[in-house]
Amino acid sequence: MVYSRTLLKTFIILFVSTLQAVLGLAIPIDPMVKRIVNGFTVPTPFAPYAVFVEIDLGNNVAGLCGGSIISPNHILTAAHCVTTNGKAIPAANLTIGYGSETKEKQKNVVATAVAVLPGFLDKGSTNLLFDLAVLTIPTLTFTENVQRIPVYPQKIGPGQGLMATGWGLTADDHLSDTLLGAVLVTGDLAYCKSITSSFVDSNGPRVCILTKLTPGVSTCEGDSGTSVVISSGNVPMLAGVVSLAVYMGKATCVDSNSARFFMHPYYYIDFIAQATGMSKSYLTTTDSTYNKWEAELSLGLPNEFEDSSSGNVVVTETVIITPSGVPVY
The missing domain is CATH 2.40.10.10 (Trypsin-like serine proteases)
Incomplete structure:
Protein backbone atom coordinates (compact mmCIF):
# COMPACT_ATOMS: atom_id res chain seq x y z
CA MET A 1 0.00 0.00 0.00
CA ALA A 47 6.37 0.66 12.01
CA PRO A 48 8.22 -1.44 9.42
CA TYR A 49 9.85 -3.34 12.28
CA ALA A 50 6.56 -4.75 13.61
CA VAL A 51 5.82 -8.43 12.96
CA PHE A 52 2.98 -10.82 13.78
CA VAL A 53 3.93 -14.14 15.39
CA GLU A 54 1.63 -17.15 15.09
CA ILE A 55 2.46 -20.12 17.29
CA ASP A 56 1.28 -23.62 16.31
CA LEU A 57 0.50 -25.34 19.61
CA GLY A 58 -0.83 -28.51 17.98
CA ASN A 59 -4.37 -29.92 17.74
CA ASN A 60 -5.40 -26.90 15.62
CA VAL A 61 -4.65 -24.54 18.51
CA ALA A 62 -2.66 -21.37 17.82
CA GLY A 63 -1.09 -18.70 20.00
CA LEU A 64 -0.93 -15.12 18.75
CA CYS A 65 1.81 -12.64 19.65
CA GLY A 66 3.97 -9.98 18.06
CA GLY A 67 7.62 -9.11 17.74
CA SER A 68 10.22 -6.66 16.42
CA ILE A 69 12.74 -7.01 13.62
CA ILE A 70 16.16 -6.31 15.16
CA SER A 71 18.32 -7.61 12.30
CA PRO A 72 17.69 -9.11 8.85
CA ASN A 73 17.68 -12.54 10.52
CA HIS A 74 16.25 -11.95 13.98
CA ILE A 75 12.99 -11.15 15.77
CA LEU A 76 12.77 -10.08 19.41
CA THR A 77 9.64 -11.23 21.24
CA ALA A 78 8.40 -12.35 24.67
CA ALA A 79 9.65 -15.71 25.95
CA HIS A 80 6.22 -16.74 27.22
CA CYS A 81 4.99 -16.57 23.61
CA VAL A 82 7.40 -19.24 22.42
CA THR A 83 7.62 -21.64 25.36
CA THR A 84 5.25 -24.26 26.74
CA ASN A 85 5.48 -27.02 29.32
CA GLY A 86 8.87 -25.81 30.48
CA LYS A 87 10.61 -25.80 27.11
CA ALA A 88 10.91 -23.78 23.93
CA ILE A 89 8.35 -24.42 21.18
CA PRO A 90 9.99 -25.90 18.05
CA ALA A 91 11.08 -23.15 15.67
CA ALA A 92 9.17 -24.81 12.82
CA ASN A 93 5.94 -24.07 14.73
CA LEU A 94 6.54 -20.29 14.65
CA THR A 95 5.34 -18.30 11.64
CA ILE A 96 6.30 -14.63 11.35
CA GLY A 97 4.19 -12.22 9.30
CA TYR A 98 5.85 -9.01 8.14
CA GLY A 99 5.75 -6.17 5.63
CA SER A 100 2.19 -4.88 6.10
CA GLU A 101 -0.01 -3.43 8.83
CA THR A 102 -2.79 -5.74 7.58
CA LYS A 103 -2.30 -9.38 8.53
CA GLU A 104 -3.82 -10.81 5.35
CA LYS A 105 -1.35 -8.84 3.21
CA GLN A 106 1.76 -9.91 5.09
CA LYS A 107 4.54 -12.10 3.78
CA ASN A 108 5.39 -15.06 5.99
CA VAL A 109 8.56 -16.84 7.06
CA VAL A 110 9.06 -19.74 9.46
CA ALA A 111 11.58 -19.44 12.28
CA THR A 112 14.68 -21.62 12.16
CA ALA A 113 15.84 -21.28 15.78
CA VAL A 114 14.61 -20.05 19.17
CA ALA A 115 16.84 -18.59 21.91
CA VAL A 116 15.15 -17.99 25.27
CA LEU A 117 16.70 -15.63 27.81
CA PRO A 118 18.47 -17.78 30.42
CA GLY A 119 16.53 -17.75 33.65
CA PHE A 120 13.08 -17.78 32.07
CA LEU A 121 12.84 -21.57 32.07
CA ASP A 122 13.79 -22.45 35.64
CA LYS A 123 13.52 -26.10 36.69
CA GLY A 124 10.36 -26.68 34.69
CA SER A 125 8.65 -23.43 35.68
CA THR A 126 8.92 -19.92 34.28
CA ASN A 127 10.47 -16.82 35.80
CA LEU A 128 8.75 -13.82 34.27
CA LEU A 129 11.63 -11.51 35.12
CA PHE A 130 13.35 -13.00 32.06
CA ASP A 131 10.53 -12.81 29.51
CA LEU A 132 12.56 -12.33 26.30
CA ALA A 133 13.35 -14.54 23.33
CA VAL A 134 15.15 -14.15 20.01
CA LEU A 135 13.86 -15.94 16.91
CA THR A 136 16.18 -16.66 14.00
CA ILE A 137 14.53 -16.40 10.58
CA PRO A 138 15.55 -16.54 6.90
CA THR A 139 17.13 -13.28 5.73
CA LEU A 140 14.70 -10.42 5.16
CA THR A 141 15.22 -7.86 2.41
CA PHE A 142 14.84 -4.39 3.89
CA THR A 143 12.49 -2.00 2.11
CA GLU A 144 10.35 0.97 3.13
CA ASN A 145 7.93 -1.52 4.72
CA VAL A 146 10.50 -3.88 6.23
CA GLN A 147 13.18 -2.46 8.55
CA ARG A 148 14.95 -3.33 11.75
CA ILE A 269 21.55 -6.34 25.47
CA ASP A 270 24.32 -8.87 26.20
CA PHE A 271 21.88 -11.76 25.73
CA ILE A 272 20.46 -10.20 22.55
CA ALA A 273 23.96 -9.71 21.13
CA GLN A 274 24.92 -13.28 21.93
CA ALA A 275 21.69 -14.74 20.51
CA THR A 276 21.94 -12.76 17.27
CA GLY A 277 25.70 -12.74 16.78
CA MET A 278 25.42 -8.98 16.25
CA SER A 279 27.52 -6.37 18.03
CA LYS A 280 25.94 -4.20 20.69
CA SER A 281 26.89 -1.19 18.57
CA TYR A 282 24.90 -2.55 15.62
CA LEU A 283 21.91 -3.40 17.81
CA THR A 284 21.72 0.08 19.37
CA THR A 285 22.30 2.29 16.32
CA THR A 286 20.38 2.78 13.11
CA ASP A 287 21.84 2.32 9.65
CA SER A 288 18.58 2.67 7.74
CA THR A 289 17.62 5.64 5.62
CA TYR A 290 13.96 5.60 6.53
CA ASN A 291 12.66 8.23 8.94
Whole structure:
Protein backbone atom coordinates (compact mmCIF):
# COMPACT_ATOMS: atom_id res chain seq x y z
CA MET A 1 0.00 0.00 0.00
CA VAL A 2 1.32 3.44 -0.91
CA TYR A 3 0.65 6.40 1.38
CA SER A 4 0.86 9.97 0.17
CA ARG A 5 3.03 12.50 1.99
CA THR A 6 -0.16 14.31 3.05
CA LEU A 7 -1.54 11.16 4.66
CA LEU A 8 1.75 10.45 6.40
CA LYS A 9 1.86 14.00 7.75
CA THR A 10 -1.75 13.63 8.93
CA PHE A 11 -0.73 10.52 10.84
CA ILE A 12 2.14 12.41 12.48
CA ILE A 13 -0.15 15.27 13.50
CA LEU A 14 -2.73 12.82 14.92
CA PHE A 15 -0.03 11.01 16.83
CA VAL A 16 1.50 14.17 18.29
CA SER A 17 -1.97 15.48 19.17
CA THR A 18 -2.74 12.24 20.98
CA LEU A 19 0.55 12.41 22.85
CA GLN A 20 -0.13 16.01 23.86
CA ALA A 21 -3.54 14.97 25.14
CA VAL A 22 -2.38 12.13 27.33
CA LEU A 23 0.49 14.17 28.73
CA GLY A 24 -1.92 16.89 29.79
CA LEU A 25 -0.83 19.51 27.29
CA ALA A 26 -3.05 21.88 25.34
CA ILE A 27 -5.38 19.40 23.64
CA PRO A 28 -8.18 17.87 25.75
CA ILE A 29 -8.36 14.07 25.80
CA ASP A 30 -12.13 13.57 26.12
CA PRO A 31 -13.04 14.02 22.43
CA MET A 32 -10.34 11.53 21.46
CA VAL A 33 -10.93 8.74 23.97
CA LYS A 34 -13.49 6.90 21.88
CA ARG A 35 -11.32 6.82 18.80
CA ILE A 36 -8.02 5.85 20.48
CA VAL A 37 -9.25 3.41 23.13
CA ASN A 38 -8.37 0.63 20.67
CA GLY A 39 -5.38 2.49 19.33
CA PHE A 40 -4.93 4.24 16.00
CA THR A 41 -4.07 2.51 12.74
CA VAL A 42 -0.32 2.54 12.12
CA PRO A 43 0.64 2.58 8.40
CA THR A 44 3.45 0.12 7.67
CA PRO A 45 6.08 2.80 6.85
CA PHE A 46 5.75 4.07 10.44
CA ALA A 47 6.37 0.66 12.01
CA PRO A 48 8.22 -1.44 9.42
CA TYR A 49 9.85 -3.34 12.28
CA ALA A 50 6.56 -4.75 13.61
CA VAL A 51 5.82 -8.43 12.96
CA PHE A 52 2.98 -10.82 13.78
CA VAL A 53 3.93 -14.14 15.39
CA GLU A 54 1.63 -17.15 15.09
CA ILE A 55 2.46 -20.12 17.29
CA ASP A 56 1.28 -23.62 16.31
CA LEU A 57 0.50 -25.34 19.61
CA GLY A 58 -0.83 -28.51 17.98
CA ASN A 59 -4.37 -29.92 17.74
CA ASN A 60 -5.40 -26.90 15.62
CA VAL A 61 -4.65 -24.54 18.51
CA ALA A 62 -2.66 -21.37 17.82
CA GLY A 63 -1.09 -18.70 20.00
CA LEU A 64 -0.93 -15.12 18.75
CA CYS A 65 1.81 -12.64 19.65
CA GLY A 66 3.97 -9.98 18.06
CA GLY A 67 7.62 -9.11 17.74
CA SER A 68 10.22 -6.66 16.42
CA ILE A 69 12.74 -7.01 13.62
CA ILE A 70 16.16 -6.31 15.16
CA SER A 71 18.32 -7.61 12.30
CA PRO A 72 17.69 -9.11 8.85
CA ASN A 73 17.68 -12.54 10.52
CA HIS A 74 16.25 -11.95 13.98
CA ILE A 75 12.99 -11.15 15.77
CA LEU A 76 12.77 -10.08 19.41
CA THR A 77 9.64 -11.23 21.24
CA ALA A 78 8.40 -12.35 24.67
CA ALA A 79 9.65 -15.71 25.95
CA HIS A 80 6.22 -16.74 27.22
CA CYS A 81 4.99 -16.57 23.61
CA VAL A 82 7.40 -19.24 22.42
CA THR A 83 7.62 -21.64 25.36
CA THR A 84 5.25 -24.26 26.74
CA ASN A 85 5.48 -27.02 29.32
CA GLY A 86 8.87 -25.81 30.48
CA LYS A 87 10.61 -25.80 27.11
CA ALA A 88 10.91 -23.78 23.93
CA ILE A 89 8.35 -24.42 21.18
CA PRO A 90 9.99 -25.90 18.05
CA ALA A 91 11.08 -23.15 15.67
CA ALA A 92 9.17 -24.81 12.82
CA ASN A 93 5.94 -24.07 14.73
CA LEU A 94 6.54 -20.29 14.65
CA THR A 95 5.34 -18.30 11.64
CA ILE A 96 6.30 -14.63 11.35
CA GLY A 97 4.19 -12.22 9.30
CA TYR A 98 5.85 -9.01 8.14
CA GLY A 99 5.75 -6.17 5.63
CA SER A 100 2.19 -4.88 6.10
CA GLU A 101 -0.01 -3.43 8.83
CA THR A 102 -2.79 -5.74 7.58
CA LYS A 103 -2.30 -9.38 8.53
CA GLU A 104 -3.82 -10.81 5.35
CA LYS A 105 -1.35 -8.84 3.21
CA GLN A 106 1.76 -9.91 5.09
CA LYS A 107 4.54 -12.10 3.78
CA ASN A 108 5.39 -15.06 5.99
CA VAL A 109 8.56 -16.84 7.06
CA VAL A 110 9.06 -19.74 9.46
CA ALA A 111 11.58 -19.44 12.28
CA THR A 112 14.68 -21.62 12.16
CA ALA A 113 15.84 -21.28 15.78
CA VAL A 114 14.61 -20.05 19.17
CA ALA A 115 16.84 -18.59 21.91
CA VAL A 116 15.15 -17.99 25.27
CA LEU A 117 16.70 -15.63 27.81
CA PRO A 118 18.47 -17.78 30.42
CA GLY A 119 16.53 -17.75 33.65
CA PHE A 120 13.08 -17.78 32.07
CA LEU A 121 12.84 -21.57 32.07
CA ASP A 122 13.79 -22.45 35.64
CA LYS A 123 13.52 -26.10 36.69
CA GLY A 124 10.36 -26.68 34.69
CA SER A 125 8.65 -23.43 35.68
CA THR A 126 8.92 -19.92 34.28
CA ASN A 127 10.47 -16.82 35.80
CA LEU A 128 8.75 -13.82 34.27
CA LEU A 129 11.63 -11.51 35.12
CA PHE A 130 13.35 -13.00 32.06
CA ASP A 131 10.53 -12.81 29.51
CA LEU A 132 12.56 -12.33 26.30
CA ALA A 133 13.35 -14.54 23.33
CA VAL A 134 15.15 -14.15 20.01
CA LEU A 135 13.86 -15.94 16.91
CA THR A 136 16.18 -16.66 14.00
CA ILE A 137 14.53 -16.40 10.58
CA PRO A 138 15.55 -16.54 6.90
CA THR A 139 17.13 -13.28 5.73
CA LEU A 140 14.70 -10.42 5.16
CA THR A 141 15.22 -7.86 2.41
CA PHE A 142 14.84 -4.39 3.89
CA THR A 143 12.49 -2.00 2.11
CA GLU A 144 10.35 0.97 3.13
CA ASN A 145 7.93 -1.52 4.72
CA VAL A 146 10.50 -3.88 6.23
CA GLN A 147 13.18 -2.46 8.55
CA ARG A 148 14.95 -3.33 11.75
CA ILE A 149 14.55 -1.19 14.86
CA PRO A 150 17.55 -0.40 17.07
CA VAL A 151 17.41 -0.94 20.82
CA TYR A 152 17.19 2.29 22.83
CA PRO A 153 20.37 2.55 24.97
CA GLN A 154 19.55 5.66 27.03
CA LYS A 155 17.79 6.20 30.36
CA ILE A 156 13.99 5.97 30.60
CA GLY A 157 12.46 8.22 33.24
CA PRO A 158 8.96 8.62 34.70
CA GLY A 159 6.46 10.51 32.56
CA GLN A 160 8.11 9.36 29.34
CA GLY A 161 5.82 9.02 26.34
CA LEU A 162 6.10 5.74 24.44
CA MET A 163 4.20 4.10 21.59
CA ALA A 164 3.10 0.48 21.68
CA THR A 165 1.92 -1.33 18.57
CA GLY A 166 0.14 -4.63 18.09
CA TRP A 167 -2.66 -6.72 16.62
CA GLY A 168 -4.18 -7.64 20.00
CA LEU A 169 -7.68 -7.30 21.41
CA THR A 170 -9.67 -4.13 20.85
CA ALA A 171 -12.34 -2.73 23.17
CA ASP A 172 -15.01 -5.00 21.69
CA ASP A 173 -13.00 -8.16 22.48
CA HIS A 174 -12.11 -8.77 18.85
CA LEU A 175 -8.59 -9.25 17.57
CA SER A 176 -7.43 -6.50 15.25
CA ASP A 177 -6.61 -7.38 11.64
CA THR A 178 -4.73 -4.09 11.33
CA LEU A 179 -1.70 -2.91 13.29
CA LEU A 180 -2.79 -0.44 15.96
CA GLY A 181 -0.73 2.00 17.98
CA ALA A 182 -1.31 3.48 21.41
CA VAL A 183 0.50 6.22 23.29
CA LEU A 184 1.49 5.16 26.81
CA VAL A 185 3.34 6.90 29.65
CA THR A 186 5.83 5.51 32.15
CA GLY A 187 4.83 5.63 35.81
CA ASP A 188 6.56 7.11 38.82
CA LEU A 189 8.86 4.87 40.84
CA ALA A 190 6.91 4.90 44.10
CA TYR A 191 3.58 3.96 42.51
CA CYS A 192 5.11 1.24 40.33
CA LYS A 193 6.88 -0.26 43.36
CA SER A 194 3.60 -0.20 45.29
CA ILE A 195 2.18 -2.55 42.66
CA THR A 196 5.15 -4.90 42.75
CA SER A 197 8.04 -4.62 45.17
CA SER A 198 10.33 -6.41 42.69
CA PHE A 199 10.23 -3.42 40.34
CA VAL A 200 13.50 -1.47 40.34
CA ASP A 201 12.91 1.40 37.92
CA SER A 202 12.31 1.65 34.18
CA ASN A 203 16.04 1.26 33.56
CA GLY A 204 16.09 -2.15 35.23
CA PRO A 205 14.72 -5.40 33.80
CA ARG A 206 11.29 -3.92 33.14
CA VAL A 207 9.60 -0.67 32.12
CA CYS A 208 6.51 0.33 34.13
CA ILE A 209 3.44 1.79 32.41
CA LEU A 210 0.40 2.99 34.37
CA THR A 211 -3.00 2.86 32.67
CA LYS A 212 -4.32 5.75 34.76
CA LEU A 213 -1.92 8.07 32.90
CA THR A 214 -3.59 7.31 29.55
CA PRO A 215 -7.29 6.80 30.33
CA GLY A 216 -8.95 4.28 28.05
CA VAL A 217 -5.72 3.38 26.23
CA SER A 218 -3.71 0.23 26.76
CA THR A 219 -2.14 -2.87 25.30
CA CYS A 220 -4.23 -6.03 25.68
CA GLU A 221 -4.26 -9.78 25.09
CA GLY A 222 -2.60 -10.64 21.78
CA ASP A 223 -0.06 -7.81 22.08
CA SER A 224 2.57 -9.86 23.94
CA GLY A 225 6.00 -9.60 22.38
CA THR A 226 5.19 -6.48 20.38
CA SER A 227 7.20 -3.26 20.16
CA VAL A 228 7.18 -0.39 22.64
CA VAL A 229 9.11 2.45 21.03
CA ILE A 230 10.56 5.82 21.91
CA SER A 231 11.56 8.68 19.63
CA SER A 232 15.27 9.48 19.77
CA GLY A 233 16.12 12.34 17.45
CA ASN A 234 12.98 11.50 15.48
CA VAL A 235 14.23 7.94 15.00
CA PRO A 236 12.09 5.13 16.48
CA MET A 237 14.01 2.95 18.93
CA LEU A 238 12.93 -0.11 20.87
CA ALA A 239 12.42 0.73 24.55
CA GLY A 240 10.24 -2.20 25.60
CA VAL A 241 8.68 -5.54 24.71
CA VAL A 242 5.06 -6.13 25.77
CA SER A 243 5.11 -8.76 28.50
CA LEU A 244 2.79 -8.74 31.50
CA ALA A 245 -0.13 -6.93 33.08
CA VAL A 246 -1.08 -6.52 36.73
CA TYR A 247 -4.71 -5.78 37.53
CA MET A 248 -5.46 -4.41 40.98
CA GLY A 249 -9.14 -5.21 41.07
CA LYS A 250 -11.22 -5.47 37.91
CA ALA A 251 -9.31 -7.41 35.25
CA THR A 252 -9.83 -5.31 32.14
CA CYS A 253 -7.14 -4.01 29.81
CA VAL A 254 -8.06 -0.36 30.36
CA ASP A 255 -8.81 -0.56 34.09
CA SER A 256 -7.40 2.62 35.62
CA ASN A 257 -5.72 0.65 38.41
CA SER A 258 -3.80 -1.68 36.11
CA ALA A 259 -0.14 -1.52 35.21
CA ARG A 260 2.01 -2.93 32.44
CA PHE A 261 5.52 -4.19 32.99
CA PHE A 262 7.29 -4.37 29.65
CA MET A 263 10.62 -6.11 29.25
CA HIS A 264 13.51 -3.64 28.90
CA PRO A 265 15.62 -4.91 25.98
CA TYR A 266 18.67 -2.76 26.64
CA TYR A 267 18.99 -4.24 30.13
CA TYR A 268 19.47 -7.59 28.41
CA ILE A 269 21.55 -6.34 25.47
CA ASP A 270 24.32 -8.87 26.20
CA PHE A 271 21.88 -11.76 25.73
CA ILE A 272 20.46 -10.20 22.55
CA ALA A 273 23.96 -9.71 21.13
CA GLN A 274 24.92 -13.28 21.93
CA ALA A 275 21.69 -14.74 20.51
CA THR A 276 21.94 -12.76 17.27
CA GLY A 277 25.70 -12.74 16.78
CA MET A 278 25.42 -8.98 16.25
CA SER A 279 27.52 -6.37 18.03
CA LYS A 280 25.94 -4.20 20.69
CA SER A 281 26.89 -1.19 18.57
CA TYR A 282 24.90 -2.55 15.62
CA LEU A 283 21.91 -3.40 17.81
CA THR A 284 21.72 0.08 19.37
CA THR A 285 22.30 2.29 16.32
CA THR A 286 20.38 2.78 13.11
CA ASP A 287 21.84 2.32 9.65
CA SER A 288 18.58 2.67 7.74
CA THR A 289 17.62 5.64 5.62
CA TYR A 290 13.96 5.60 6.53
CA ASN A 291 12.66 8.23 8.94
CA LYS A 292 8.92 8.55 8.54
CA TRP A 293 8.38 10.50 11.73
CA GLU A 294 10.09 13.62 10.35
CA ALA A 295 10.70 16.84 12.25
CA GLU A 296 7.09 17.22 13.35
CA LEU A 297 7.56 14.41 15.84
CA SER A 298 9.85 16.32 18.14
CA LEU A 299 8.03 15.30 21.32
CA GLY A 300 9.04 12.15 23.18
CA LEU A 301 6.94 9.29 21.88
CA PRO A 302 4.25 8.71 22.12
CA ASN A 303 2.60 -9.94 32.98
CA GLU A 304 4.29 -9.32 36.13
CA PHE A 305 4.04 -11.83 38.98
CA GLU A 306 3.24 -11.36 42.66
CA ASP A 307 2.53 -13.48 45.72
CA SER A 308 -0.98 -14.91 45.59
CA SER A 309 -1.70 -13.08 48.82
CA SER A 310 -1.42 -9.72 47.08
CA GLY A 311 -4.90 -9.92 45.58
CA ASN A 312 -3.65 -8.63 42.25
CA VAL A 313 -4.67 -10.37 39.03
CA VAL A 314 -1.58 -11.16 36.98
CA VAL A 315 -1.76 -12.21 33.33
CA THR A 316 0.36 -12.50 30.23
CA GLU A 317 -0.98 -10.74 27.16
CA THR A 318 -1.14 -13.71 24.80
CA VAL A 319 -4.19 -14.99 22.92
CA ILE A 320 -4.81 -18.69 22.20
CA ILE A 321 -7.14 -19.63 19.32
CA THR A 322 -8.97 -22.96 19.72
CA PRO A 323 -10.16 -25.23 16.85
CA SER A 324 -13.57 -23.57 17.02
CA GLY A 325 -11.91 -20.22 16.38
CA VAL A 326 -12.77 -18.91 19.84
CA PRO A 327 -10.02 -16.89 21.56
CA VAL A 328 -8.93 -18.09 25.00
CA TYR A 329 -7.07 -15.57 27.15
